Structures are given as C-alpha cells and as structure tokens.
Amino acid sequence: MPMFDLASYLPYLVNRVGARLAEAFSGELADLRITLPMWRVMAALCQKAGQRVGELAEVTSIEVSTLSRLLRAMERKELVRRARSLEDARTVLVELTDAGVAMTDRIVPRARLYQDLALSGFTSAESDSLKAMLVRVHGNLGALAAQRSGFERPA
Amino acid sequence: MPMFDLASYLPYLVNRVGARLAEAFSGELADLRITLPMWRVMAALCQKAGQRVGELAEVTSIEVSTLSRLLRAMERKELVRRARSLEDARTVLVELTDAGVAMTDRIVPRARLYQDLALSGFTSAESDSLKAMLVRVHGNLGALAAQRSGFERPA
C-alpha cells in the first residue's frame, strides 16, 4: 500500500476549500436566482466594464462554449448585453446592463461578508500572505502550462 | 458601477488555482486512462484502506450519487472492490484491488512532483504556512455550514 498524506497535499487542500466556498456561496445566491458561474461573470465585469468573451472565459475559468450559453441565459435575465466590437468585428464585448449593475451591487456586500467569515481568525497580514501565495502558485502553474505548449505564452 | 477587486477576493483566487491544478493534473493522468475524480478516490483509499461510501464522498468532495456511479466505473476497471460491512449491513466498504494499489503507486510520484512544481520557489516554511491556512479556512467554512444546519455537527 503506497504512502500518501492527503492532509499535506496542496491540490487536495485547495479542492476541499474550493468545494466548501462554492457550496456555501451558492446557497447565499439562491434567493437572488443567481448561480455561482453567473456571479463570477458579474464580478469579472464589474472589475472591468467591457470584456471580450475569451477574456471573460480566462478570468472566470469557464470554458468558452459553456460561457457562450451562460451569457445567453444572462441576457434572457437582462443582466448583461453582448455587442460586436467596432474595432474587430470578430470579437464580442460583454457588459452589465443597469439591472446587472444593480444585482451586482446587492451581491458584492454579501461576497465581502462571506470572505470575512472564511477568513475569520486571520490577521490582515495572514490574509494577505495567503492570497499572495495563491497568486504565486497560480503563476507557477501557468508557467508550467506555457512550457508544455512548446514555448512561452504572451500572458 | 460597484467596486470589487477580484485580485484580493479569496474565492476567486482559490477557484483559479483549483482550475489550473485540475487542468494540469488531468493531463498528467490522461495516458494512464485515469480521471481526476478516480485519482481522488484512490488517494483517499491509499490513506485509509477500507472506507464507507459516505466517508469517501466527504473526503473527495464528490456527491454520494456521483460517487456511486464513479465507483461502478472503477470496479469495471478493477481498481476498487465494494463489499457490504459485516458490522452494519447498510454500509458499503470500498478498498483498492491489487491493480488499484499498483496504479496508485504509479500516480503518487507524479502527484509529488506535480506539487513540487506548483510550489516551486516556496520555502518549506511557506508551503507549510499556506497549507495550514487552507486548513483553517476549511474549518471556518465548516463551522459556518454547521451553524446554518441549526447546530454543531459531530465533525
């Protein structure tokens, strides 16, 4: 029987936390009839107003084809608007509607509160340290993927 | 437009890292015809030999009904074995077959290497600190879920 300590295996720890974060916040969004993927899109859009579909896919970690259908559902709920770019007519720019902005405004305080609960007992230095290390790991994995693709990626 | 900084939002950072970890290691497992959920089950089982289905569901963050079908698929591949418990005939104990142990033995070194790549540039103290903080966040979220369920859960 091979030896392997899950409790010190980073992917396990991250997956576990991610599952709990997702489960808990999904419940938080249920009464607003918003799903977690929708909130991810809204959070990305409220950070930067008009984004291309591919850009959004990268930020939200949602597959482009999945995202395309998700955006259609969000359009039906009048949360977002899609429009062809004037500069490059291949690309589609996505932005929040007024209703989308209003909904995001309702969710953001919950998201903040929720993060505070997840980090309760942490000093602000500890929170910052945790986040910085997650960013470093993300970077390491990105470099890894870039290597495999044969060469460095633009970013 | 609401203000919200994704780059300092913990759920976003965790989701992002989780997505990259999953994507990268899935590729690592592809040539062995093992999926990530299968590996999660195997890793859990190599940590503790015989586990109930519900126990495995908790450890792997996989829904019981999904896990039930996953275990059937793993039985067909002769990686695991299911058997009714003698003590409580309602419960089913899952364990790795010899082939399952052999496969796990092939994967474990890759998993270790893979973790090292994800944590490259980290001192051992930093890695430990990151893991410990993820465990604390997991605990905070568990306490939160327990509260909502009306009262404290056994564990």
Add this chain to the structure above:
DNA sequence: TATTGTTATACTCTATAACTATA
C-alpha cells in the same frame, strides 16, 4: 422511523469539433 447506498431524472458543465464571420 432514520440511515446508507443505489438508481432515475432533469439540468448543467466539459471536451471536441463543426460552423460562421471576420482578419
């Protein structure tokens, strides 16, 4: 009655590829 696990259903996500339109 409550619990454990399996099964069924409907819905969503992923992966892949075909397709349209632009560049």
Add this chain to the structure above:
DNA sequence: TATAGTTATAGAGTATAACAATA
C-alpha cells in the same frame, strides 16, 4: 489561413428525489 465566437453532440457531474435494505 488564423482567430473569435456560436452551436451541436456526447460524456460526466450535480441536485433532487424515490427506492431498497438495514438499523
């Protein structure tokens, strides 16, 4: 030709509930 996005399909996951067996 290459790129951006949409759409279609099949396979797998999730959520829910019904169900069987056992406690």
